[in-house]
Amino acid sequence: MKTTIITDKKMVERMWWLIDAKDKILGRLASTIAFLLMGKHKPYYTPHIDCGDFVIVINASQIRVTGKKEKKKIYYWHTGYPGGLKSMSFEEMMKKNPKKVIELAVKRMLPKNRLLKFRLKRLKIYLDDKHPHVAQKKLIVKAKL
Numbered sequence: 266m267k268t269t270i271i272t273d274k275k276m277v278e279r280m281w282w283l284i285d286a287k288d289k290i291l292g293r294l295a296s297t298i299a300f301l302l303m304g305k306h307k308p309y310y311t312p313h314i315d316c317g318d319f320v321i322v323i324n325a326s327q328i329r330v331t332g333k334k335e336k337k338k339i340y341y342w343h344t345g346y347p348g349g350l351k352s353m354s355f356e357e358m359m360k361k362n363p364k365k366v367i368e369l370a371v372k373r374m375l376p377k378n379r380l381l382k383f384r385l386k387r388l389k390i391y392l393d394d395k396h397p398h399v400a401q402k403k404l405i406v407k408a409k410l
Contacts, residue, residue, distance in 0.1 A: 269309045277304075277316045279387075283403040285394070286367070287324040290331060295370035297406065298322065302375065302384045315380045319387045321403065326363040326392045330355060340369065364390045 271277060282301050286294055300306060304316035330338065338355040358366050367390055375381055389398065 271309050271311045271314045271316055274315055277314070280318045281398065281401040281403045282318055282320045282406055284320060284322050284406045285324055286322050287327045289328055291328050291366065291370055292330075294322075294328065295367065295374050298367075298371045298388065299374040301406075302371070302387060315383050317384055317387060319401070320389070321396055321398055322367060322388070322390045323394045323396055324392075325367050325390050326359070328359075328363070328367065335359075363392060 284294070284298065298320050301320050302317040304310050304318065307316060310316060335356045336354060339352050340355070340358055341350065341352050343349050344351060353361070355366070368385070368388065371388060372381070372385060375384055389396065
């Protein structure tokens with residue numbers, strides 16, 4: 266038996282995954298997406314090589330959270346100016362930009378290293394079930410999320 270070691274990113278075979286986010290829990294969905302973007306499901310996973318796949322998320326506007334998080338979960342960011350701490354609740358964020366909710370959840374579950382921005386570029390999020398990636402052969406994730 267030989268162990269396959271990926272030495273170059275040209276050796277990586279990328280697949281396309283289609284995930285329907287309708288009535289899925291945000292955290293469970295984000296961890297599955299992060300797992301696929303990193304490529305940990307592949308037998309030749311290497312931490313220092315970007316060997317993850319493309320992920321298409323549809324129906325992002327119909328995602329949900331458990332408990333009272335809709336009102337109590339707060340997103341914070343800073344403008345860079347003195348006194349510039351801003352905040353927005355989950356409910357307000359879903360009305361304003363539902364894509365950002367999934368993107369932030371996935372981004373915060375990925376390792377913070379040089380590969381982060383390349384992994385996030387392979388994440389495609391759409392608010393409804395229409396997407397322009399019809400030509401790609403997609404694998405549909407039907408796992409429990």
